[in-house]
Amino acid sequence: RKEVEQDPGPFNVPEGATVAFNCTYSNSASQSFFWYRQDCRKEPKLLMSVYSSGNEDGRFTAQLNRASQYISLLIRDSKLSDSATYLCAVKKTGGFKTIFGAGTRLFVKA
């Protein structure tokens, strides 16, 4: 079993839709959680960190469920420009190594 797992998708949604991705992690010692966005043939860029209390940044909301060991990303009012691959990433307590999931592909259609 992979340490970080994501549904590869693709998710095909119309503009304006709400879409959510989950990411599960296997190591209960994981302490820090992140969502990265990666456009086609580009480098990953940090979208947002995921805090225990959940956090929101505009149309994006990230949540953490430690009991079930998953993090989620909710995108409201999808834009064409949201089309990308969304990578989740985790770090263990006191560690510097970031483990990435394989990513979930999102296509937003007009």
Place this chain on the structure above:
Amino acid sequence: EAGVVQSPRYKIIEKKQPVAFWCNPISGHNTLYWYRQNLGQGPELLIRYENEEAVDDSQLPKDRFSAERLKGVDSTLKIQPAELGDSAVYLCASSSFRSVNEQFFGPGTRLTVL
């Protein structure tokens, strides 16, 4: 502020040939990472440097891969000899001690081994 710079952006070589990738991190970032990203996968850490010291190279295939970060700034990743399975995107990233959780990635080097 300039981002992480990598070169070359693309490299095509025949198997058994050597290849080297270069990375210049963001100025002032003491931590430098080399990742490999295969098609349809997330980045996988190869090696992490704190200044000039390699502090995590457990995932680096040491029989053919080597890396260095002289003077704690630029870094070079080398493969010798390259194998077909080495075809991937090699990403360099850096972070500062003030914000260790935020890694900034370079554009990557896309390696094709024929």
